[in-house]
Amino acid sequence: MREYTAQLSNRGGRWRLFVALLGVPVSQWPEDGFGPGSAVPTVAERSRLLDSLGFVFTDGAEWEWTEYSERPDDDTSPVRLLASIRVCSREEGAP
Template sequence: MKEYTAQLSNRDGRWRLYVALFGPVSQWPEQDLGSVPAVPTVAERSRALDGLGFMFTEGAEWEWTEYSETLDDDTSPVRLLASIVVRSLDGGAP
């Protein structure tokens, strides 16, 4: 069963969830979760992944990373990026 990385990010006030599919032709299926003030719930993220044809792998947990929008500039806005391991709903390649 092939595993992929799904990521959740916020840019310009909009939350986006996407899955990184690397290969001969890389793809980034994406779901826009809209402009909401709080981080989308786990249930909302799960529904978005389902809409893209993916699901969380058993025991997977979200990992959060903080990074500066401008590298090496501590006055730059901070961005959050969450990652989790997923698999396709049918267990094969998407």
Template sequence: MSEHTAQVSIRDGRWCLYVALMGVPVSQWPEHSFGPGAVVPPPAERSGALTDLGFVFTDGAEWEWTEYSETPDDDTSPVRLLASVQVRSLDGGAS
């Protein structure tokens, strides 16, 4: 059973969820946009979007948040947030 990393980040004022599939071009990764807004989509919305994309959490998986600088090595740079969680395909096979 293949595991993948799903991530949520804000891009152009919209929160976006995507599933990173190794060996697949980024342009073909499953993706869901939550629409414009500064508010982080709640866990139930993120989980529903993953299900719509054909994925579920792996056993015991929880969202982990990371902050990073928009400009690396510049501690005055705006901070961005990135959430990650381990997922697997709903059908249990490789996606």
């Protein structure tokens, strides 16, 4: 089973979910978003959106959150959150 990394990020007040595909141009990665709002989409909402993109969580996978600065060398820079989780294509299914 081939695994991929799905990532959730917020830019401009909108949460976006995409699946990183190695060797594929970023412009062709499966991606979709949630409506405007500051609330983090629930795990169920993320799961439904991933399913619509053709992916499912792998067994035992959990969301991992990372924070990073827009400008790494500037401690006054806005902090962004990025969540990631392991997924596989819906056709392959989780093991």
